[in-house]
Amino acid sequence: MSVVAHLQAELGSIVSVDAADLAASRTDKSGWTAAGTPLAVVRAITVQHVQAVLRIATEYRIPVITRGAGTGLAGGACGSAGTIVLNVAGMSRILEIRPEDELAVVEPGVINQHLNDALAEHGLWFAPDPASKAISTVGGNIATNAGGLLCAKYGVTREAVLALTVVLADGTLLHTGHRTVKGVTGYDLTALLTGSEGTLGVIVEATVRVRAIPIGTAVTVAAVFTDVAAAAGAAAAITAARLGPAVMELIDPVALAIVARYLGPAGSAGLPLASGAFLLVQTDGPGALGEAEQVATVMGSQGGDVRLSTDEESGERLLAIRRAMHPALEQHGTVLIEDVSVPRSRMKEMFEVIAGISARTGVSIPVIAHAGDGNLHPNFVIPIDPLRGTDDPLVPDNVWAAADEMFRAALALGGTLTGEHGVGVLKRRWLADELGEASFDLQRRLKAVFDPLGILNPGTMFER
Amino acid sequence: MSVVAHLQAELGSIVSVDAADLAASRTDKSGWTAAGTPLAVVRAITVQHVQAVLRIATEYRIPVITRGAGTGLAGGACGSAGTIVLNVAGMSRILEIRPEDELAVVEPGVINQHLNDALAEHGLWFAPDPASKAISTVGGNIATNAGGLLCAKYGVTREAVLALTVVLADGTLLHTGHRTVKGVTGYDLTALLTGSEGTLGVIVEATVRVRAIPIGTAVTVAAVFTDVAAAAGAAAAITAARLGPAVMELIDPVALAIVARYLGPAGSAGLPLASGAFLLVQTDGPGALGEAEQVATVMGSQGGDVRLSTDEESGERLLAIRRAMHPALEQHGTVLIEDVSVPRSRMKEMFEVIAGISARTGVSIPVIAHAGDGNLHPNFVIPIDPLRGTDDPLVPDNVWAAADEMFRAALALGGTLTGEHGVGVLKRRWLADELGEASFDLQRRLKAVFDPLGILNPGTMFER
Numbered sequence: 001m002s003v004v005a006h007l008q009a010e011l012g013s014i015v016s017v018d019a020a021d022l023a024a025s026r027t028d029k030s031g032w033t034a035a036g037t038p039l040a041v042v043r044a045i046t047v048q049h050v051q052a053v054l055r056i057a058t059e060y061r062i063p064v065i066t067r068g069a070g071t072g073l074a075g076g077a078c079g080s081a082g083t084i085v086l087n088v089a090g091m092s093r094i095l096e097i098r099p100e101d102e103l104a105v106v107e108p109g110v111i112n113q114h115l116n117d118a119l120a121e122h123g124l125w126f127a128p129d130p131a132s133k134a135i136s137t138v139g140g141n142i143a144t145n146a147g148g149l150l151c152a153k154y155g156v157t158r159e160a161v162l163a164l165t166v167v168l169a170d171g172t173l174l175h176t177g178h179r180t181v182k183g184v185t186g187y188d189l190t191a192l193l194t195g196s197e198g199t200l201g202v203i204v205e206a207t208v209r210v211r212a213i214p215i216g217t218a219v220t221v222a223a224v225f226t227d228v229a230a231a232a233g234a235a236a237a238i239t240a241a242r243l244g245p246a247v248m249e250l251i252d253p254v255a256l257a258i259v260a261r262y263l264g265p266a267g268s269a270g271l272p273l274a275s276g277a278f279l280l281v282q283t284d285g286p287g288a289l290g291e292a293e294q295v296a297t298v299m300g301s302q303g304g305d306v307r308l309s310t311d312e313e314s315g316e317r318l319l320a321i322r323r324a325m326h327p328a329l330e331q332h333g334t335v336l337i338e339d340v341s342v343p344r345s346r347m348k349e350m351f352e353v354i355a356g357i358s359a360r361t362g363v364s365i366p367v368i369a370h371a372g373d374g375n376l377h378p379n380f381v382i383p384i385d386p387l388r389g390t391d392d393p394l395v396p397d398n399v400w401a402a403a404d405e406m407f408r409a410a411l412a413l414g415g416t417l418t419g420e421h422g423v424g425v426l427k428r429r430w431l432a433d434e435l436g437e438a439s440f441d442l443q444r445r446l447k448a449v450f451d452p453l454g455i456l457n458p459g460t461m462f463e464r
Numbered sequence: 465m466s467v468v469a470h471l472q473a474e475l476g477s478i479v480s481v482d483a484a485d486l487a488a489s490r491t492d493k494s495g496w497t498a499a500g501t502p503l504a505v506v507r508a509i510t511v512q513h514v515q516a517v518l519r520i521a522t523e524y525r526i527p528v529i530t531r532g533a534g535t536g537l538a539g540g541a542c543g544s545a546g547t548i549v550l551n552v553a554g555m556s557r558i559l560e561i562r563p564e565d566e567l568a569v570v571e572p573g574v575i576n577q578h579l580n581d582a583l584a585e586h587g588l589w590f591a592p593d594p595a596s597k598a599i600s601t602v603g604g605n606i607a608t609n610a611g612g613l614l615c616a617k618y619g620v621t622r623e624a625v626l627a628l629t630v631v632l633a634d635g636t637l638l639h640t641g642h643r644t645v646k647g648v649t650g651y652d653l654t655a656l657l658t659g660s661e662g663t664l665g666v667i668v669e670a671t672v673r674v675r676a677i678p679i680g681t682a683v684t685v686a687a688v689f690t691d692v693a694a695a696a697g698a699a700a701a702i703t704a705a706r707l708g709p710a711v712m713e714l715i716d717p718v719a720l721a722i723v724a725r726y727l728g729p730a731g732s733a734g735l736p737l738a739s740g741a742f743l744l745v746q747t748d749g750p751g752a753l754g755e756a757e758q759v760a761t762v763m764g765s766q767g768g769d770v771r772l773s774t775d776e777e778s779g780e781r782l783l784a785i786r787r788a789m790h791p792a793l794e795q796h797g798t799v800l801i802e803d804v805s806v807p808r809s810r811m812k813e814m815f816e817v818i819a820g821i822s823a824r825t826g827v828s829i830p831v832i833a834h835a836g837d838g839n840l841h842p843n844f845v846i847p848i849d850p851l852r853g854t855d856d857p858l859v860p861d862n863v864w865a866a867a868d869e870m871f872r873a874a875l876a877l878g879g880t881l882t883g884e885h886g887v888g889v890l891k892r893r894w895l896a897d898e899l900g901e902a903s904f905d906l907q908r909r910l911k912a913v914f915d916p917l918g919i920l921n922p923g924t925m926f927e928r
Contacts, residue, residue: 100700100809101838123706145648156646158655159623174902180805181837182620182883184609184659185891185898186925187907191622191655195648212706236564242587242676287750341644345564373645374565419646427649434649438638442913443651449909461650 003060004040007084010052014043025065025079025087028072029132031334031382031394032426036081038065045090047167047204053086054202054455055171063458066198068109068137072144073337074424076197076460086202088139094118095205102210103162103179108139108203115208124210127154130420131326139203145195147420152372153246156420158194160209166193166201169451179207192446197422198457200450218246218284219292220315222269223304224276228252228355228367231277232348234302235371238281239344241298243291247282248372249322252351254358255329255366255379259321262328269307269317279304279371280322282315325368329379336380336395338403340410341419344374353409354378363402375419378406408433423461431461467524468504471548474516478507489529489543489551492536493596495798495846495858496890500545502529509554511631511668517550518666519635527922530662532573532601536608537801538888540661540924550666552603558582559669566674567626567643572603572667579672588674591618594884595790603667609659611884613711616836620884622658624673630657630665633915643671656910661886662921664914682710682748683756684779686733687768688740692716692819692831695741696812698766699835702745703808705762707755711746712836713786716815718822719793719830719843723785726792733771733781743768743835744786746779789832793843800844800859802867804874805883808838817873818842825866839883842870872897887925895925 007015016022021041027033039062044050057064066086067077079085092109099122106115112133115126128141129148136146142164146157163177177183177190193200225231231250238245251259253276260273271278279299283291296308309315329335342350351367354376358365369376380399395403407417407430417423417430432440444462448454458464471479480486485505491497503526508514521528530550531541543549556573563586570579576597579590592605593612600610606628610621627641641647641654657664689695695714702709715723717740724737735742743763747755756772763770773779793799806814815831818840822829833840844863859867871881871894881891881898896904908926912918922928 098807098809100704101807102703103807145652147646147648151645155619155623158652159619168902168906172902174906175900176903178805178880179807179878180839180880180883182611182615182805182834182839183880184611184884184886185881186887186895186903187664187910188609188622188655188659189903189906191652191658194655195652200651212708215706239566240564242679244676285749285751286754290750341642341646343562343565343567343643345562370646375644375646414643416642416644416647417649419644420648422648423650431650436639438632438636439640439650439653442632442638442653445913446651446910449906449913 003056003062006056007040007042007053010056011042011049014045014049016041016043022079025067025085028070028075028078030073030075030426031336032075032078034078034080038079038083038085041079041085041087043087043090050086050088050167050202050204051171051173053084054167054169057084057455058170058453061453061455063455065457066202068140069135071132071136071140072424073421075426076422076424078425080459089137091204097122099124101179103207104210105205105207106138107205108137110138112136112138112141119210123213125213126160126208126210128157128160138206138208142194142203142206143196143198144422147375149247149249149370151370152248153244158191161190161194161206162209163207164190164193164203165205166203168201169453169456174201177207181209197424197460199447199461200456214284215286216288217312218282219288220280220282220309220318221292221295221299221306222271222278222280222318222321223299223306224271224273224278225304226276228277228351229348230303231279232351232371234279234299234304236344237298237302238295241294243294245281245295245372246284247280249280250369250371251278251325252367253277254364255325255368258366259324259328262331263321263324267320267324269321271307272305273321278321280318329366329381333381333383334394336382336399338378338380338406339418339421340406340415341373341375342410342413342415346413346415347371347374350376350410350413354406357402357405361398361402363399425459428461428463467520467526470520471504471506471517474520475506475513478509478513480505480507486543489531489549492534492539492542494537494539494890495800496539496542498542498544502543502547502549505543505549505551507551507554514550514552514631514666514668515635515637517548518631518633521548521919522634522917525917525919527919529921530666532604533599535596535600535604536888537885539890540886540888542889544923553601555668561586563588565643567671568674569669569671570602571669573601576600576602576605583674587677589677590624590672590674592621592624602670602672606658606667606670607660607662608886611839613713613834615834616712617708617710622655625654625658625670626673627671628654628657628667629669630667632665633917633920638665641671645673661888661925663911663925664920678748679750680752681776682746682779683752684744684746684773684782685756685759685763685770686735686742686744686782686785687763687770688735688737688742689768690740692741692815693812694767695743696815696835698743698763698768700808701762701766702759705758707758709745709759709836710748711744713744714833714835715742715789716831717741718828719789719832722830723788723792726795727785727788731784731788733785735771736769737785742785744782793830793845797845797847798858800846800863802842802844802870803882803885804870804879805837805839806874806877806879810877810879811835811838814840814874814877818870821866821869825862827863827866889924892925892927
């Protein structure tokens with residue numbers, strides 16, 4: 001019996017070999033499409049489905065690509081030739097919300113925003129806040145240790161995961177962690193699995209930490225500076241002033257000019273967006289207004305043309321400038337969103353490096369940064385080529401060459417290849433450069449403990 | 465050549481076989497003393513010393529017990545027969561403080577409080593706040609993933625560790641993590657090593673996240689309630705009111721009566737400490753006073769006799785009640801401090817269980833809890849027996865039987881054996897009960913990847 005026949009015999013209609021399903025599973029939001037076509041897509045609804053898929057995959061030695069909403073930005077969950085795609089998007093129930101314990105228990109396919117909608121009724125929220133939260137799943141957030149706009153103040157996803165239930169490669173069920181903030185019995189497998197990109201096990205349940213929604217109204221401050229160095233300097237001055245903004249976003253002049261054209265004068269909130277760099281800060285909590293006023297003072301003293309929101313509507317107009325970034329870029333082509341992080345003190349240098357690479361290579365690289373944690377998203381905009389075949393590479397060689405220079409520069413500044421998107425397929429060729437030989441080797445051996453046959457997401461994170 | 469002769473030949477005077485040094489290395493602050501005498505104590509000052517010890521230990525297949533200040537509470541760093549004690553307390557330099565990146569780089573032997581003293585000059589602090597911070601090392605805090613009083617608001621030690629340099633069992637140097645808050649390249653080995661109790665590698669350098677000292681003065685509120693259920697109810701009501709205290713400590717009536725006798729009326733801050741349960745809250749940040757007033761209102765509505773500090777001095781008087789707990793207990797014997805954590809909503813039940821065990825077994829069990837995160841410290845006070853020989857067990861069988869009941873009850877309530885002290889030697893017999901077979905087996909195999917010969921802290925966490 002073939003593996004597909006075996007899957008169909010045991011799991012019935014949740015196993016699809018429909019060409020459209022197979023094709024849809026080959027790509028994600030990075031624009032990357034995997035080579036070849038997977039054998040089947042299995043839409044798991046229960047833990048037992050997941051266990052059955054992994055048991056059968058182990059028996060036949062067939063690779064399994066776990067996938068949720070497909071919103072990844074690193075090609076890490078794309079079905080390729082000869083693989084089974086295990087889609088857990090249908091495991092989307094919220095199993096428990098416990099306000100008194102400030103936790104929720106969810107299946108992996110629940111959409112981040114849906115969880116937040118359900119929590120809001122209890123005055124609670126789930127802090128991990130990737131820009132994709134309206135469409136990405138909590139399971140995917142955990143698998144990539146997703147970041148977002150709020151990490152400097154509220155932490156990365158890892159800090160919001162208390163416990164996991166995971167199906168291992170052979171179908172065994174593993175429970176990790178606790179229903180408590182503290183708990184140090186044994187190794188922290190919860191943290192090890194968070195960010196492991198589907199290469200160690202399949203998350204089928206997560207106990208996440210939730211928080212009380214901050215009291216009061218958030219206040220937004222934004223300013224335009226003459227250049228990116230001044231904007232980065234203002235961000236550093238805000239940190240140095242011991243202010244703790246919830247959000248601190250920086251748009252460089254290349255990106256801001258694109259946003260300005262997209263929004264037009266009506267969308268500028270009265271700011272001179274056509275030239276210069278943009279810095280947006282949001283404060284929250286009971287001291288939000290006082291903190292925002294101090295932020296505005298710091299921005300002004302650093303040469304910024306500053307606007308402070310006076311109500312929700314004026315705050316929204318400032319936030320809309322940040323939100324317009326990706327729609328504006330997408331008008332110009334397919335956007336490869338890169339994701340380096342550097343120590344905050346090196347951010348200014350990283351902007352200089354990127355501008356230098358852009359000037360030398362002729363590749364336009366608009367940048368947006370989560371300035372509070374030194375996480376830059378240099379965007380490579382690849383013009384849409386009507387003649388491009390479906391099997392042609394998405395990213396032209398000259399763009400990869402520019403990205404390669406950029407990755408190496410980030411590492412040289414004490415930074416990292418990826419702050420929040422994951423290594424996936426697209427960045428695995430630089431993995432060993434960042435980790436070094438001892439760590440790379442150790443990580444391969446840890447993977448083998450969880451997955452001795454190498455059937456879990458092969459090709460993601462590590463080259464096969 | 466013997467292993468000791470080899471160590472002496474290569475490392476000279478940092479190798480001690482002095483009887484007093486060997487004896488001192490056999491115990492920690494739990495009162496536990498390991499069986500037998502170690503072969504030698506090596507006082508490492510450099511990374512190269514640590515590498516040499518591990519290289520030689522690997523060659524001779526000799527176990528290595530890594531030790532810092534010896535302030536552990538689980539017997540996890542005690543030299544036993546046939547082992548080399550690797551003492552890293554002398555690696556105590558602060559290598560970097562980077563205010564602009566909100567990080568510090570330290571050697572493992574730096575005392576937590578010394579780091580905080582150095583950071584204070586920059587308006588910064590290291591949030592991990594174990595009660596032992598005046599005497600415990602940052603390396604030890606990391607090795608146990610130490611908790612403390614501030615975890616509900618500021619997180620456990622893991623959340624403050626950005627990167628580690630670790631010497632592996634064979635002497636290889638491993639670098640993990642980043643100098644950035646975000647970074648998802650590869651598996652999170654930094655988190656895996658945090659809390660691994662010296663069983664995976666020897667930490668020789670840590671890059672830790674530091675924070676701006678909260679603006680304003682902390683405010684303290686305390687109250688006495690008629691019983692522990694009322695005090696636990698008030699703690700739950702404070703959480704339900706969406707207040708986020710920095711500190712929330714609960715002392716049960718058994719413990720409070722001991723404290724009252726120790727302090728006398730002069731130390732009571734005007735509170736009726738002789739009977740009832742005590743709840744202490746501290747708020748901080750710009751909204752500290754307003755939050756403290758709301759806390760006081762909630763406590764009052766829950767039946768508490770409440771005091772709100774009006775200045776630093778009156779706050780200190782309230783805090784002194786909490787601080788008197790351990791000195792008061794120590795007057796009555798050797799204190800075995802246990803460390804279970806349960807979901808906050810089960811805290812009241814856990815107090816009932818402990819009272820029941822105490823009543824049934826006749827063992828007095830005064831309890832103090834970090835109520836904000838459901839972490840209870842039931843204290844077993846073992847009267848000092850002048851006839852006890854040095855090789856007699858510290859903890860009598862009836863006390864272990866009571867503790868066994870308590871651990872099983874905590875697990876049954878969805879809790880954990882140890883919230884912040886670690887498994888060490890003293891709790892390893894319950895490890896598999898909590899982890900379950902799949903996790904226990906996996907954790908053993910992960911240990912073997914790091915330490916194939918089993919020379920790193922054998923007997924700690926896992927039975928040999």
